[in-house]
Amino acid sequence: MAKKQQSFADKVKKLHRDEGKLNVRVIKAYRSPSGSVKFFERFVKVDDQSQLDKVDISRS
Numbered sequence: 001m002a003k004k005q006q007s008f009a010d011k012v013k014k015l016h017r018d019e020g021k022l023n024v025r026v027i028k029a030y031r032s033p034s035g036s037v038k039f040f041e042r043f044v045k046v047d048d049q050s051q052l053d054k055v056d057i058s059r060s
Helices: 008-015 049-054
Strands: 022-031 037-046
Touching (some): 037 049
16 A cells, blocks of 8 residues: 655654744834834744743844
8 A cells, every 4th residue: 555645744843843832923113214113023932921021033
């Protein structure tokens, strides 16, 4: 019998096991030199929800 092939999603899950970590999208607003408000976002991995207050991202 033929063996069931793994999907791409299954392969990625197998490679990137970060058990106990949460992926969080952090959005930060800042003022540009022209005075308009701009936003940027980053995905950050945290251990648990209590660390969300401590997450700091910067434009770099």
